[in-house]
Amino acid sequence: MRCLSGCLFALTLFSAPALAQDVMITPELTAKQVTINGETITIAREQNPDARISDEFAKTARACPPFCVHPMSAGTGVETLGELEVMDFLEARVANGKGLLIDSRLPEWFEKGSIPGAINVPFATVEDSNPYRDQILEALGAVKLGESWNYDGAMELALFCNGAWCDQSPRAIQSLMSAGYPAAKLKYYRGGMQSWVSLGLTVKKP
Amino acid sequence: MFQSAKSFTNAPILKGNDAMIRSILIAAGFLSVTIVLVALQPSSGSGRFDDTAVTRNETDLTRLNNAVSAAQSQPQVAAAAQAAISQTPPAPKAQPDMFLKGMPTGVLSELGIDAGQKADPAEKRMRDMTAGILADIRSTSGKAQNARTLQTLVAQALREGQSDSYIDTLLNEAAAKGDVAVPAALVTSSGRVDTSTLLASIVTEARKSQSPQSAPEQRPAVQAQTYVVREDESLGGIAQRIYGDAAFYTTIFQANRSALNSPDQIRPGQRLIIPAG
Numbered sequence: 001m002r003c004l005s006g007c008l009f010a011l012t013l014f015s016a017p018a019l020a021q022d023v024m025i026t027p028e029l030t031a032k033q034v035t036i037n038g039e040t041i042t043i044a045r046e047q048n049p050d051a052r053i054s055d056e057f058a059k060t061a062r063a064c065p066p067f068c069v070h071p072m073s074a075g076t077g078v079e080t081l082g083e084l085e086v087m088d089f090l091e092a093r094v095a096n097g098k099g100l101l102i103d104s105r106l107p108e109w110f111e112k113g114s115i116p117g118a119i120n121v122p123f124a125t126v127e128d129s130n131p132y133r134d135q136i137l138e139a140l141g142a143v144k145l146g147e148s149w150n151y152d153g154a155m156e157l158a159l160f161c162n163g164a165w166c167d168q169s170p171r172a173i174q175s176l177m178s179a180g181y182p183a184a185k186l187k188y189y190r191g192g193m194q195s196w197v198s199l200g201l202t203v204k205k206p
Numbered sequence: 207m208f209q210s211a212k213s214f215t216n217a218p219i220l221k222g223n224d225a226m227i228r229s230i231l232i233a234a235g236f237l238s239v240t241i242v243l244v245a246l247q248p249s250s251g252s253g254r255f256d257d258t259a260v261t262r263n264e265t266d267l268t269r270l271n272n273a274v275s276a277a278q279s280q281p282q283v284a285a286a287a288q289a290a291i292s293q294t295p296p297a298p299k300a301q302p303d304m305f306l307k308g309m310p311t312g313v314l315s316e317l318g319i320d321a322g323q324k325a326d327p328a329e330k331r332m333r334d335m336t337a338g339i340l341a342d343i344r345s346t347s348g349k350a351q352n353a354r355t356l357q358t359l360v361a362q363a364l365r366e367g368q369s370d371s372y373i374d375t376l377l378n379e380a381a382a383k384g385d386v387a388v389p390a391a392l393v394t395s396s397g398r399v400d401t402s403t404l405l406a407s408i409v410t411e412a413r414k415s416q417s418p419q420s421a422p423e424q425r426p427a428v429q430a431q432t433y434v435v436r437e438d439e440s441l442g443g444i445a446q447r448i449y450g451d452a453a454f455y456t457t458i459f460q461a462n463r464s465a466l467n468s469p470d471q472i473r474p475g476q477r478l479i480i481p482a483g
Contacts, residue, residue: 037348097347107335119342125335132336135312138355139343144387146468155347 023047023200025084032087034095034117041116043087046200056112056162057197067165072190074159074170077183081158083199086189089158090117099156100140104169105193109162113203115196120206123161123172128179137179149180158187163194309357309389310404310411312337316361319412356386360404374401391442391455393470400440407442407452430482433458434475441469449483457481 023045024030031044052058072080081089086101093099094117101118103110110120126133134144141154157176161168173186197203315337359380363373377399380386392400428448435444441459442452449457459469461479466472 037346094346100343100346107338117346119339119346121339121342122335125332125339130332130336131329132312132333135309135336135355135357136339136343138387139340143384144389146390 021047025087025201032091034087034090036090036095036117037097041090041202041204043090043116043202045202051200053198057194062165064165066167068167070164070167070170070190074173074188074190075177075183075186078173078177078186078188081187081189082191083189083195083201085187086115086158086160089156089187093156093158097155099158102157102159102169102172104159104161104172105166106168109193110206113205114193115160116202116204118160121172123168123175126172126175126179128175133179137181142181151180151182151185154181154185156185156187157181158189160189160192163192164190165194166192310408312357313361313364313408314411316357317364356380356388356404359386360408364408370401370405373405374399377401377404389442390468390470391445391452391459392440394438394440394443395435395472395474395476396438397470398438400438400443403440403443403446403452406446410446410451428480428483431480433478433480435472435478437474439472439474441472444472444478448480454483457483 021030025032025043025045031042033040033042035041074080089099090101094101101115102121103114103118104121104123105114106122106124107120110122114120121136124130125136130136137149137154138144140157141151143150143153159169159172169188169192173188176186177183193203311333315333356377359376360373363376368376377386377388378401381388381399388399392404394400433444433448441455445455445458446452448454455469458478458480459466461481465476465478472478
């Protein structure tokens with residue numbers, strides 16, 4: 001009897017990690033799987049109860065300026081997203097090639113880890129000062145007509161950076177809008193990496 | 207069924223191998239094309255490396271050189287263009303067009319040739335980041351075939367060793383279908399893409415990048431003159447003939463604003479004011 005209960009206990013103990021999915025994204029959603037151009041990405045939450053935020057995102061006192069708290073909206077007509085909306089955007093827009101999830105931070109930050117499915121378009125590259133910016137706009141589906149741009153076929157973009165204290169994605173959104181990119185095709189994930197990491201959501205290194 | 211999420215620090219590195227293979231390929235491509243360019247420079251004499259890499263890429267370079275001679279068929283203009291090649295702009299009335307300036311460099315970087323040796327580090331960083339972004343956008347959106355730019359088409363065709371006439375047909379078909387946007391300065395008086403000027407400006411950029419030190423001290427000054435547009439000429443092509451750099455089409459365009467609404471509106475027989483430069 002003691003052996004049996006011991007065995008049962010051991011069994012429970014060993015099988016526990018395989019079964020445990022205590023930390024779900026929502027009561028209905030354990031993980032989000034999206035296939036982007038042949039590659040399947042999985043977004044789920046950290047399951048280790050001892051996991052803690054470390055490194056860059058544990059810091060709370062950053063000098064402002066430049067690390068100031070940003071308003072909810074990054075521009076008139078630009079929708080602000082939360083984490084679930086970001087995942088939906090990946091599924092409904094990025095997976096079918098109609099949109100892109102854009103990490104506006106510098107490559108050094110992107111290398112440390114970003115949201116799965118995101119590509120790195122550093123904020124400075126969409127500024128007017130980049131002599132090669134036109135090529136980026138073209139690759140996004142904009143068509144140059146003389147001096148102006150036609151964005152009818154341009155992709156929808158969801159931009160983020162390090163979070164509410166980071167000005168890089170709001171700046172990128174402003175730069176795109178001054179180049180004529182329609183606000184309706186721009187989204188702002190204000191929480192950024194700070195919120196993403198604090199929720200234990202999957203981070204991917206490129 | 208489901209893989210549990212990895213922590214922040216041990217996030218899965220899914221594309222590590224791909225990235226490595228890609229960078230090795232890019233490095234190899236860069237090296238071989240650079241060897242060819244260096245080998246073909248006049249200053250390096252007739253020496254050719256007995257290297258498979260050279261033979262493999264020779265067609266590209268032969269074609270690039272052909273393109274230059276085609277675009278500069280008049281010897282005296284060719285000489286002027288030649289002398290002007292690595293010269294800094296002589297205080298033109300207008301700045302060279304960035305789009306036209308950036309594209310040849312872009313084609314070269316797609317071919318793995320670093321045309322930015324003269325560029326300042328900040329611009330070089332911008333160019334490198336832009337090149338990475340373009341590749342990422344294409345691979346993520348799965349539009350490698352659809353999201354084509356003039357630059358990609360040209361780079362691809364050059365890589366395949368296609369002929370000038372093939373490239374010309376390719377670009378004109380793509381432009382006619384509206385697949386690619388063509389800079390107004392490269393639209394000829396008959397509405398076609400000025401492929402030879404495009405190719406010539408790529409060669410100009412390549413030469414600049416290969417001989418950053420050999421900038422001649424002076425170049426023949428361009429006299430103020432009137433130029434009669436011929437059949438099938440673009441403003442970029444005329445700038446290439448006269449100033450030695452297609453990007454100077456803006457100088458001509460600015461001087462003729464009263465007659466031209468847009469650089470692609472030139473027509474055969476039209477008289478253009480060419481400012482001294």
